Amino acid sequence: MAIWQIFIICSMIFLLIEIFVPMMFFLNFALGCLITAGLSIYTDNLAVLITFAVAISGVFLAVLRPIFLKTKKENKTGLENKYIGKVVKVVESVNKVSGAVTIYDERWNARSIGDDEFPVGSEVKIVKNDGLVFYVEKI
Incomplete structure (x- = not known):
């Protein structure tokens, strides 16, 4: 060979x-x-x-x-640039285990970063995401 x-x-x-x-x-x-x-x-x-x-x-x-x-x-979803830091409206009461927010006419599952609970209609800021769940905090 x-x-x-x-x-x-x-x-x-x-x-x-x-x-x-x-x-x-x-x-x-x-x-x-x-x-x-x-x-x-x-x-x-x-x-x-x-x-x-x-x-x-x-x-x-x-x-x-x-x-x-x-x-x-570079082949990431881009959620960091598009959603992180945005102020969103709560459509379902948000706490550490459940909740939902709306942004750009889309409904997303959300969780509170701390022990805070946010009622429907309040505004919160998105600080991070984990898959399809956004983590939010008080403005």
Whole structure:
């Protein structure tokens, strides 16, 4: 078996691992092995090829992984920007365990941050969200 074939097989193994453990880590090693397979056409020195594979994988890890992770973090719902800090009207009495508010003509479940209870018709401020539940406090 030729050296380039070994690096192609290693690249496929790293890709399979990345598919089952998607953390943008093994993808860098797969790319490093793939490029090293191309380089193995020019040299048969295994020490040089392994050193190159490790070095290029390290470069990919340092450069590409932060870009991939940043892109992954940007895919949030945007609730933080759209709703947090807004003043809303209580449509169902809000306490620590139940309640509802309305914002932009939408009804949302709400909970009080502290021990306060807010009656229907009062206005409160949204301070955080947890899934589909807003946590509110007195203005």
